[in-house]
Amino acid sequence: MNAARVLIDGPSELVFDYSIPDGLPVVAGCRVRVPLRNRDATGTVLAVSDASGLKFKLRPLHSLSDPEPLITPKLLELAHWIAKYYGCSIESVIRVLLPESVRTEQNSAKKRKSAILSSPPDDETLATLERRAPKQFAIVSLLTHSPDHKLALTDLGEGASSAVKALEGKGLVTIVTEDVRRDPEADGTDEILPDSELTLNAEQQSALDAIVGTIKDPEASIRTHLLLGVTGSGKTEVYLQAARMSLDLGKTVLILVPEISLTPQTVRRFRARFAHVQEQVAVLHSNLSQGERFDEWHRIRKGQARIVIGARSAVFAPLPDLGLIIVDEEHENSYKQDQVPRYHGRDVAVLRGHFEKATVVLGSATPSLESFQNTQDGKYRLLRLNERADGQGLPLIRVVDMKLESKKQKGRDTFLSDRLRNAIDQRLERGEQSILFLNRRGFARSLQCPACGHVCTCPHCALALTYHRTDDRLVCHICGHQAIVPKRCPECSDRSIILQGFGTQKVEDVFRKVFPSARVARIDADALRKKHALRDMLNAFRAKKIDLLIGTQMIAKGLHFPNVTLVGILNADIGLHVPDFRAGERVFQLLTQVAGRAGRGDLEGEVIVQTFTPHSPSIQYARHHDFDGFAEQELEMRRQFHFPPFSRCAVLTSRSSHERRAEFTLQTLHRRLSEEPPPGLELGEPLPSPLVKAHGQFRFQLMLRAPSARALTLHVQKALDKTSLPEDVTVVFDMDALSFT
Template structure:
């Protein structure tokens, strides 16, 4: 008997697998998706390994494979094991991102009444009797979920009793994946036929057989059905007169950009050449260590050119590369540039593709049709057969961390592990590297490569960074300027547009106003489900008699929408005021200041689809858009030579959040957006507006001095014991009952402290519990605590946390 260790799609401990026996009629391999019994249920599972001896004395059989061949190769199975162990999630959850999109499925359960059964003799509840009457009237039965609802309270338990008493029957069906490969059938002449077998064929079968034999290439089954009728080809196949073969059809188009006229050739600077030579040496020598690189270059220093040349060497060696970008919005820009280097050989993977496009793209990547995969963090799991290089652009970005659904992995850490397993170099790049990454590079864990000079299109290929001016908005207010624009920014905009250049205005806040408040009593309109204020949004649609153009309030946490109140719900007052500023209001103010100017907006509200993003970028690149207003989406990836002015409307947003990374994050955003100015021949200008001009992050960003920021951050973190000097684990407790969330957090904190004391671990701190920020989201109260120390994964081994507790290893924030 053969056995398999299977990762089951159930709520189980991390790294845990279950032993199943393999029936002789099945061929099962590691990486294969199967159906298995699990308690009273039938679930999907992934075969992790084959073993001679199971972990339990009695095993149950694998019911059947979902797909006849393995979907995950051994290398990626190793990566899944690491993700499960490191991020404390079930093995199946860790491996699920590696599956083809749409393959996850659940067994469908159908309930039917047993003919001739007598409910009266079973002493049932009235609700059960009524439910059975409804069920008996349904010839095909009811879905288990629908029937359980009819049974009322404790319906699941009552259903079990009805099954045990023989009153109802449960039938399980194992569905095919939501998206599956498309195959096309072909008919071929059978080599083992004789004339005597064809003497009495019906006319249509005889005609089709002649057509198949006359055609030198395989005859399409669809054409046979159309010309000779459905079932004729199958009848010939049944008689052994023709053979059939099935070929998977080509993928549907994923709207890849048209191949560019050709790759742009640039002469490398000295620093670019030195960096590229170090990377190429690692590509040529598998034994060279370290195999991870940090390319630290100022904005506009030509990091992408180094990425592409490194990938080009990998492709010429017959291998493949992954190019990660931090956001979906950056994918089209990067894809266009990469596609110019490798026309027709670049795949894109992201969630805005249709399910069919995602699946077909996944399958084509697996079959080796592409050399390079471009996309956000999930692209790391592309099924490349011969990975040669992983590039992580803007490696400092928090969006590389999955924060809403499990597994809560960080793509940078997972990429480094995948590189270790496969032997592939990992190339990380940023103008503002994460403090932990830069610290690791200074300690030799990554090879540090520096690009200190900006590259331009001029003969010397070197240009200056933009000039930065910090405007103290407190002073502007004292001197009577109540506009959202300082006098310097207003004047700069006028000069920029007059001279025929373009400008970018950055404000990391959507909507028009962040607060709606009653001026009579001070009441602030808040979300009913979240402990945050509702944001005032201008209605972009044409107003009608029943709909005002200024009536929309939106929660940025749960997307709950409400009308703009005309009276205060607390005091009945009518003096309702909008406070704060968002990107929509900035657009309105620019139009007032420069009425003839074309203004566009780039934020999550304006780019609900990928096409919206491409249209906005096309207008900016062509020069039709003179001023672009946006959130952090404008801070990355934009390379428009005619943009000479960047204005930061308010640099203080997020600066004082209760998170040790808030200063680093603010600095990174400011430096990135400042880097959009002055990429052409004209010198760029950046105007930063702030109420805190002396803050260290703003001072460092104004000087575009990463090393000053790094020195301040590393000293503060050494003193506080924050990463990189300690590891963090963030525990979040959520419940609709706040007392329950507080109780769970308090008891867990006490248990963890006692465990650390019992083991004599004086370097492990339990910080909290405390309310989360915000303290309630989607009706669930949030309390959290933070574990800080070394060896936290080993310390937590064997611990079970209460239901509703999220365990986030290496969090990007602790709010």
Template sequence: MIVQVALISPKHIIDRSFDYIVPKELEDAVKVGIRVLVPFGLYNNSVEGLIVGISQSSQFTRLKRIKSVVDTKPVCSKELLSLCVWMQNRYLCPFYSAFKLIVPPKMKTVIRRWVSLQNADTAGISEFQKKIVDILTQNDGIMEYDHLGELVSSPAYHRSLNSLADKKVISISEKISDSIRELTIRIVKLKISSDEAYAAADELFKKHAHVQGNMLLALADSEKLTTSEIIALSDGNYSSLAALTEKGFVEIYSEKKVREVYDESDYIVTNEYEPTDEQKPIIDYIDNLLDENKHEKILIRGVTGSGKTEIFLQTIRKCIEDGKRAIMLVPEISLTPQMVERFVSRFGKRVAVIHSGLSYGERFDQWNKIKNNEVDVVVGARSAIFAPLENIGMIILDEEHENSYKSEINPRYHAREVAEYRASANGAPLILASATPSVDSFYHAKTLGDYKLFEMNNRYNDNSLPSVEIVDMRSEIFNYHNMSPISNRLEFEIRKNLEKNEKTILFLNRRGYNTFVSCRQCGYVMECKNCSIPLTYHMNSDSLVCHYCGYSIRNVSVCPECGSKHIKFFGTGTQKIEDELKRLFPEAKILRMDRDTTSTKGSHEAILNKFKNGEADILLGTQMVTKGLDFSDVTLVGVLAADSSLGVDDFRANERTFSLLTQVCGRAGRGDIPGRAVVQTYQPKNSTIEFAKTHDYIGFYENEIKFRKRLNYPPFCDIISILVQGKTEDIVKSEISSVFEFVKNSDDNHNNIIKLAHPMPAPIQRIKGDYRYRILIKVRDADLSLDILHEINNTHIQKNKNTTMIIDINPINMS
């Protein structure tokens, strides 16, 4: 039997499979999707691989044999294996990079090699080999292979070690372990009845074996306890426990313990609502697709508060009743706690949760539960689309317009595209939903008919959408001499909310205290030494921080350029707004939600629970507070810098601004009390802001689609970014110029190219010390350019070791 093995080691990223012979004794254990250890390279070191195919013959001769089988059952289904291959081609990534997405983080086989001294006789060996023997002798005759290599530090090390092994001077062994595994706990259980345990305890007390007696009494009352629990209860030790085992009173065994990510008892069971006239046709349509096992793409545009989540819940219930399973994606970790609460309240413990905020152990256990078919629904952020769920009946992307569904690291996949692939492979409907669908999705639904379009224009409780008031911040300065980032109108509305005990959400799309620090005398701006961007001031640590590479320095009081003490802070961040709120409303309880306050495990949920439970009057935050949050007692939303995202060098700037404003304003008025929003801007007549004021998505879309068509931007084309970065600017410029010439002179790609831009420095020219240059290509269809992109990528891998190339199709971040 021959197996085709793809290497899945970060040290061996080779995009091809290798044929290996399966020893007779391992043939029954071999399946596609199983991990194995194989000999690889000149010295046949063990490398982890994945079986991707099985055959009876090979075109190659002198094949090596696989060493061992790691798994008892496949870690990768055939569907997910096909997905990895598709991603390889679509996103120009190695197989290894795609595979790591479908297994839990840190899941790998740890191979530790040991060198043992077998014979200290140094006759007939070289001086260098004698040095190796001496070092081993000084270290009790055994050392780790890599540690020994560091001490001798020679390119001849591997060859010399193999020579010593051939001469029986040393032996080389391997110790194999999993980097992450199921958690087991040691359990103590009575082997005798409770009555017998009481009697035995009395006898032990008479013999002054008080600890053993107390242990038996504890077990007689509890049946079974963990070893740590019984030792704590009896003030005992492990030797006393061992004595009870020897006497046949108790037995000790291991039991699997799942690291749970939620407690089902924390949630109140909820029942289905009666669907509205707008919800019912959508539910019926999806139910029919489920009955027919039919794949179709559906876009639901529903205003904020229209009841999209109830549609998800009721159609998933139908999906489960049909014996199928569902994936529910949300764009942000901050949205996961509320969505988990709704799903667990409806479906109980048959819900798994996956997102990057979980510990490695928790993610492993959730992955295991899904793989073992112990759950019906997977809820999570972008990475949950790779859950090993079988028999998928439907996939849902909530807030489908969100940029966070696109990965900005390799592989640069979009969760929507991966969801389309998996839904199609399973014959399942794909549901996209948003109050502000992406312009691309709405165009594909309304004009091209690629998606079935449903629209919900009313809130579930028939409440009106919040009234929106635009405040011209120029008037605040020139007419009212108000230099505060909080306008007079917003201050008045917040004060009114505090008096009525109603809650307020404030949105500012900047973290930190000030956006940059500059010298008023010479104009010098404090910049990151590694990146070509200004440092941001953080008041809590009195430091200047780069939000790209993490570089930080103590705050400056003297200009490093001219020596002036006239240092000024420009811009306003969330920390500064928090201080201003405390000054204006000293009686108010304020919570701040940004990356700085949510960096620890469980912090998103803790902040939202405090706000939900009435422990705060005002929730101030960045984009985390703009979508998905559903608090019935929030009646006021304030947007502090509505136009900050309009001035970005990105054709999607209007779309992002409209979505942000519409989504955050939609957090108000979800209960019985009407909501209101105050939007502060320096561009009150900007059309995007005016459309957001009236919640007019259709008006915004029609205006935006004309602009996109006129300038040939997506959805009327695809944009490909090819970026080269490295430490030496001349090398980077030379490579990007070569790529440009290759694309320009490629006959195969000519008819597909709409516009090829000349090489230019990236908008942020340097990050983490790397110079960055790029070309942008507008093409009619990116799929038609994949062959030439693979050729460019392969040439880079073969010839350019001192640079990194990033090829991104329809990038979200244009910097």
């Protein structure tokens, strides 16, 4: 007798064993109906084992919900690897592999009833209908002149149902029920025109040949390529032509993008290139409705979609015969999941390529140092694109020392230097566009009393509240708490309470006054609350209806606007002075990516970087577009201090509404981890997190480094198993941590 271990659908991770009735073809990955107390439930089979030696009787499962397994053996193998590597339960990984829209019984395919004209009626029948049943005559006329002689009942007008049934009784019309796809891109306002392949330059062709070579050779020793191409070097064209070759070989393609905001642009490029098979392009990301995700997921599983484009979770798309995985902007932190399971989309993509013998392409102008070091160690193949595809040079980057500007403006909040103001004026006169980047939303970063020094802070987080003028509210950017703006200081009742700092809202307000003739728009999370607001804004900018575009990191990468000749970085220091060994790397990447939005057409580009620390290596190397120089000095520092990529780094965090309990729990774990450590383990001290309180909970963290990730995860799991945690304390283990706040 065999038994099936079943993960029950629902918010709680219930796992039970059931016996498998004879003749029922149950395998791991199947969806089944099982008895649960006094009701039936649906679940996913995690594993099948021999139950003949059990001394107790198992309840039998009822039936299969689907005739075929929804999780392939390769994806199930990947799920078990993720659970072991990241130290999480297999149940949590299965919930990511099978999204809620697929698991829940409330979702199903959308049905539509249509009327089909069985055969064209003769003139006598038409005359009779026109005289005695004008509604039926109108429906027959519509069907006669419609494509395929078919129309949905909803398109035939109100009250058409009875008339159609009467026509069906006369044998003139047939009513059919069809599945209707809920297309996420169906409400696009502009038509996608087909385009053709571009002629590749020598560097692009060399990169394409290397990629296609491994697609054709399933036994290739190195299957992962790092495509290091400067901004505007034509990486997307290489992706497109590699995808076409994969499709020609009968294989499927998966494209990952770091931000949901980049998905529509990528979908547009691929649908334009593969216009003859547009319906084979599917989209997967968290902004889809439950119905859209249900339809897209099942289209992928059934092989109806051979190209999948999506954000992080799309790495688990159930594509058969996977030939090519593309991870665009592979350095982005957004590929790291911040909830259990805390997987990294890029690393999982590489591993999936290994399991399925698919080629993996990691693309970036500023690759992560982990990926770059893998090329030096011979694990990945490095492919370079050193020149822009259009022959234009990289934009000229000028650095403005804001300490000098602050003296000119007598200490006021300074975010518009004379050089940047003059540069914007020149672009407005020439009808060219500019992008202004500031990675801080809101109007002012804090509200402070000059008399007593009080700052309005969030009651749930150790963070100052940010003033948002559009809502006239103080808002916490961590937990979302909102408060009314006080007229007096809450501490000393002084009326001279003032705003400190600046965000994108204030920049927009000031720029509208300084450049009254300019058409100014803002892109950030506050301005884009409607579903397709970002797409509409970018389309307007592409159509040259906007002169100045102010935005956060949403505009920092992947966007192509040929008429943009100026990029202004208003404060390059944000993110530079934080307690994180990757801070310099992130600033270098961000500056290089934002600078790459300029000069992508026939006109030369210019970038103006405003900073109070102009001599920072991150800023100076970015100024000269020198990735190799930055990587060399940064990797040397990481090697000396045993930071990634020369070790594996994890963070253990305890959090609780009781500060002392959170601290004591982590101190206890620290003592347990100090016992019988694996070789090379470097254990930090339990300390308060840089953001010591968030969402009403106090947080303490501990950094661990070791040569082996598996050994580190196993050691931490053993310590956690030995420790009884207080009810109100939560401990989180994050392998390959990217966030230390």
